Amino acid sequence: MTDATHKPFVRTQMLQPSAPPLREAGVVRWLRENLFSSWFNTILTLAGVAVIWLLVSSALPWWLNGVWTAGSLSECREIIAASAGEGASGACWAVVNERWNQFIFGFYPVGLWWRPTLAFALLFAAMGPVLFAGQKRAMLILLGSVAALVLVLVTLAASAVPNEVAKVTDAPFVWKLALALALLTLGAMIVLTVMGSGKLLWFTGLYPALCFWLLWGGPIWVPVGALFGFVLLAGVYAALVKRAGPGLAAGLGLIVALVWWLFLDVPVTVALNEAIPFGLTAVQSDQFGGFLLAITIGVTAITFSLPIGILLALGRQSDMLIVKTLCVGFIEFIRGVPLITLLFTASLLLQYFLPPGTNFDIILRVIILVTLFAAAYLAEVIRGGLAALPRGQYEAADALGLDYWQAQRFIILPQALKVSIPAIVSTFIGLFKDTTLVAFVGLMDPLKGVTQIVRADINWKGIYWEPYIFVGAIFFVICFGMSRYSMYLERKLKTDHR
């Protein structure tokens, strides 16, 4: 049967694989899998396309026809009608162009804009050591950009004084001096970072007083006096902690500091100011407004609510019945009523609860109430984190012979806080959004306060999309940034191997 002349065919080379069918490759396959995998998905896709088309077709011309320079809404409309034809829709960004300063600064004196600008830029430098602890590269980038920001923004803000404005300004050399000092400080911080020193936290500690002084102005002795109280506290604590234990030392330190703040601070600072008068032009609280106000309230409340929230959460977990009951009562009360009622308490009821004749700043009152509000929510969030820890962690801390505060500091809180980071940050985001509610106690928040003023102007009557989009976009950027940062932090601190 086998024939020597007739060789059977044996393939020596592999065939090229044939291309997959068209519907199983490339774009077509992706479309089939992701958009048209079933009849229901096809309907969804078509509906999605329809929604996008609807949005784009109505918003795009409006966006493209936008006018940036005009004196009033009617002028805007004339320009749009002239350029895009009668009946065309167009955005009138001129309102943002003309009134951006009110959205950002409220009625803060024009000549002093450099002060909140500087305070805002330095805020990042102050947050750096906390947010990017131990990361040299991130810190250097941050400090470098803050220095550049300070240089550019402060110069811009200080020279942005229109001539016709009645001038409420400091002496002209003041901002240059401040700028030089700020750059010097940033330079020192950069050097310290390069050397790998942990001393940067000092700036974070000093920042609240500095920020307060820059924003409200007045004699420099007021923030110095307030800081001195903390110095006293730290001094007493350091002197007594060896002999009396941390709890008692902290308590005594607090009493000394309170005595200073309540009885000695004011006379001493007044005397000092008379001896050496040095300060910035004072700015009243009712001149604050816009995002300056929102960020001031938001950042202060965020800073102070976290420690209070932690203490409340620990109190709620405590074995001491009275402490626990008080914490639960406080938390449930605050969480049970709307923030608005608490703000009204700040504006209407504090005059009943405080000794007759006392009257203190409305922004400060609002900040206190917002801080307490956020602290109650944070306490619940942190309690969740504490409850998530296995019992063994507490027992291990006990077995190592750590006392309560040591166990909390080294074992419990680092883990509990890490678990609750996403929830903590979303509480912060909620708090920042809630700063808009201060409009209801007569402060000028960017949303209701300032936008209402702009819309009440005869030139801009009837405008609504543009100011709301502007304000909403800024809120979005800040809040979205915070949530992204929390994701970064979660990834950074992740130590498990899932």
Add this chain to the structure above:
Amino acid sequence: MALAHDAPKDSFRLSMLIYDTRYRAITIQVFVLILVAAFFAWLLNNTIENLAIRGKEFNYGFLWQRAGYDIGQQLIPYTNDSTHFRALLVGLLNTLVVAVLGCIFATILGVVIGVLRLSKNWLVSRLMTVYVEVFRNVPVLLWILLAYVILSEVTPSPRDFKAAEGVEPAASMILGETVAVTNRGTNIPAPLVDHSLGGFEIGGIPINFTVLAFVAVLVMSFWANARILTAARLRQEATGDRPTTWWKSLLVLFVPVIALSVILGLHWEIPALAGFNFKGGILVAHSFTALLVALTLYTAAFIAEIVRAGILAISKGQSEAAFALGLRPGRTMQLVILPQALRVIIPPLISQYLNITKNTSLGIAVSYLDLRGTLGGISLNQTGRELECMLLMMAIYLTLSLSISTVMNFYNKSVQLKVR
């Protein structure tokens, strides 16, 4: 040979109050209690002094005085001759109606968006992500104000609906010529009955027998339907065959209501243009609509995230096990995924419901007269009794919040894992 010392004698020294852990807790608590008591005494003392300075006294007598202002939206009869207490009730009901409707709509919308965000459809899941991020990261106050401004400034005025000779009217009614959205409000059809069953009043609150009859019939229908389904389940468990129930359910659920409507002569009064305004039907104020729409859209974004997290929290093994048992995807979702996801979803959902209830107080931004607007707004300003009004208002909000969380916590307990 060294012996261990005896335990020290339990002689009490004063320093043990601080250094001995057995006594320290008591010391701290007594100290805290004294501080808190002193603080409250100080507050009380200040309040009494301040009241004396202002020549006021603390009493709630003003609640029974004439209110003297009008409220646009009233669910129970109210005139400006009514008392402040009645204004409070009207405001409370206005708060509740927004809160309840907001919870229902936000839950429906939120669940749909949360599920769609997990969909395999690339386009739809991206769209939903954008929705969630946009609505979550902007203050709810902006949505309320924007919705109100758009509703009251963009919508046509009633006279635009008028058809002039030979000219088409500039605006027309929507939803089959039944709903008219004008710059004064939204006119919706009103249900009317020919043969009313009458009603009576208890303490000024009207009880309508017609509404009661409809509620009773609906409750009975749902109860009967539940009985039918239970019977079918028992039969299935006993014999393995499930009797057909869909036609029975339809019959029980719809026939009684339709029969009652026919007997009572239910019909709809559709708003119609009369002169320069719409007559007939119910006029829903824009403040209500704006508040409801904004709260719904805003909270739905949060609920969507909760639902998504809940579904993602169920490990993939659960659905794989269900598929291995031969369950179809729909049944897997219904029988395996959802019951477990609910346990994760419900606790945060409760706090979203509480948030809606508390956020209704933002109605003040669009002059919606809820509890905050009546008791904490106009009544407070007219009588000048800040202390009484604010304390009462806080107490009411606190009661509302605590009752909602109590009810929802009961529901939560019923779906939580039963551990033997």
